[in-house]
Amino acid sequence: MTPLRVVLVSPRNPLNIGAAARAMSNFGFLDLGLVNAYDVAFREAKSAVGAGDLLLAAREYTTVSEAVADCTLVVGTTAASHRELKHTIHRLERGASLIQEAGGGRVALLFGSEKFGLSNEDMSHCHWLMQIPSRPEHRSMNLGQAVAVCLYELIRDTQKASTAPAAKKAASTGDQEMLLERMMDALTVSGYFEGSAGGSQVRMRNLIRRLNLNAQDAKVWLGMFRQILWKLKSD
Amino acid sequence: MTPLRVVLVSPRNPLNIGAAARAMSNFGFLDLGLVNAYDVAFREAKSAVGAGDLLLAAREYTTVSEAVADCTLVVGTTAASHRELKHTIHRLERGASLIQEAGGGRVALLFGSEKFGLSNEDMSHCHWLMQIPSRPEHRSMNLGQAVAVCLYELIRDTQKASTAPAAKKAASTGDQEMLLERMMDALTVSGYFEGSAGGSQVRMRNLIRRLNLNAQDAKVWLGMFRQILWKLKSD
Numbered sequence: 001m002t003p004l005r006v007v008l009v010s011p012r013n014p015l016n017i018g019a020a021a022r023a024m025s026n027f028g029f030l031d032l033g034l035v036n037a038y039d040v041a042f043r044e045a046k047s048a049v050g051a052g053d054l055l056l057a058a059r060e061y062t063t064v065s066e067a068v069a070d071c072t073l074v075v076g077t078t079a080a081s082h083r084e085l086k087h088t089i090h091r092l093e094r095g096a097s098l099i100q101e102a103g104g105g106r107v108a109l110l111f112g113s114e115k116f117g118l119s120n121e122d123m124s125h126c127h128w129l130m131q132i133p134s135r136p137e138h139r140s141m142n143l144g145q146a147v148a149v150c151l152y153e154l155i156r157d158t159q160k161a162s163t164a165p166a167a168k169k170a171a172s173t174g175d176q177e178m179l180l181e182r183m184m185d186a187l188t189v190s191g192y193f194e195g196s197a198g199g200s201q202v203r204m205r206n207l208i209r210r211l212n213l214n215a216q217d218a219k220v221w222l223g224m225f226r227q228i229l230w231k232l233k234s235d
Numbered sequence: 236m237t238p239l240r241v242v243l244v245s246p247r248n249p250l251n252i253g254a255a256a257r258a259m260s261n262f263g264f265l266d267l268g269l270v271n272a273y274d275v276a277f278r279e280a281k282s283a284v285g286a287g288d289l290l291l292a293a294r295e296y297t298t299v300s301e302a303v304a305d306c307t308l309v310v311g312t313t314a315a316s317h318r319e320l321k322h323t324i325h326r327l328e329r330g331a332s333l334i335q336e337a338g339g340g341r342v343a344l345l346f347g348s349e350k351f352g353l354s355n356e357d358m359s360h361c362h363w364l365m366q367i368p369s370r371p372e373h374r375s376m377n378l379g380q381a382v383a384v385c386l387y388e389l390i391r392d393t394q395k396a397s398t399a400p401a402a403k404k405a406a407s408t409g410d411q412e413m414l415l416e417r418m419m420d421a422l423t424v425s426g427y428f429e430g431s432a433g434g435s436q437v438r439m440r441n442l443i444r445r446l447n448l449n450a451q452d453a454k455v456w457l458g459m460f461r462q463i464l465w466k467l468k469s470d
Contacts, residue, residue: 019377019380021378022377023377023380024375024381025370025372026314026369026370026373026374026376026380027368027369027370028370052373076433079261080371086400087400088397088398088399088400089397089398089399091392091395091397092391093391093392093393093395094393094395094397095397107453116386131393132387133262133387133390133391134261134393135260135262136259136262137260138261138287139261139262139263139417141252141257142257142258142379142383144254144380144382145254145257145258145261145379145380146379148377148380148383148384149383149384149387151393152367152368152384152387152388153387154326155368156327156368156388157328157368158328158329160326160328160329160368162322162323162324162325162326162329162330163324164323164324165323167321196425215448
């Protein structure tokens, strides 16, 4: 995995700094840099409950230039579809794979301030921009969410399998027949079959088979019909 | 696109309700339901600046059962890798494509409370669970970020192209030769070629060619070397 530094440029809100750090920790990115962070915000974020080592180890820089000095690829993020296009813009899906393929040196991923995004000066340090897809009517994204979505795209993996509960022992045919008998009894006593044509047992057997009951659940169903039958007969 | 309702079960923090609504608006999902929301939190979220129509139109339900009554598929979300496995769990990448392929009816996507996630009772309404990949060391995810990441996965699209700045008119060979001459002059005057073997002009021409200058930038470079040359000669 390409080593990656998340760089927050001029963040103002301690909650956003904390949220960015939290998303990083969730997705396994531990290198956080802050450029020109509002002092109070950074201090508050660090003292928040659960800030964690990541935030305490975050480095502060005065300029973007310092923050990316040891990086070989600098990528700016934006939710906007840009005004004057000075940079190549890749949608997040494509940008993330370019970052993964970059290989070699460290990559810096820049996020602008909550209010203004990255400035033209900030962008001049970027090799290209990455656009987070968003509805044109509502482009402005929350900083913590923008960080979460970008990092998620970097770690997403379609190869990972799904997990299903361990298959349980299927009900035996005998169990199913026992259930069928009690069901037929209960339904007969209830008058369910009155007036209906024959073949009801076969229809019921197919109905039960399609349930794909496991042995344990078959016992539960059997118990229920036994109880119902007892009640029906005792009335 | 399958119609989808985001259902927040027992949310407690107005900021999280607002953040969830914001992510929905960003990614174009407008149907929000809240089950058993903490009243004060919901009221605060609705009165927050920029809450928007989506939050004002959000419906409140007393039970999960009511919230999903008109849905044909109910999916629970979790960051944990589950304890007692009663449900099939799909990783988000896979789960999202199952939702997209579901077709037909409305899908409900359930998010649990910030502190406890979905309860066993909540999960009993779910057809399957969707797991947001996360580091084992730090599984607990912020609610707003979890919503953002899930919805992003649902709208992500690898087919969308990148956009590059419109190609500018390339510098003509004449422009490049003019630049080469001024560079050679300036470097010669500076003593750059002293002691070096011949062929320097060819090396310099190749160097310039590899810059792939556009016409405008070639002019800027030419101007710079002219100025340097003037200064060098005037000393």
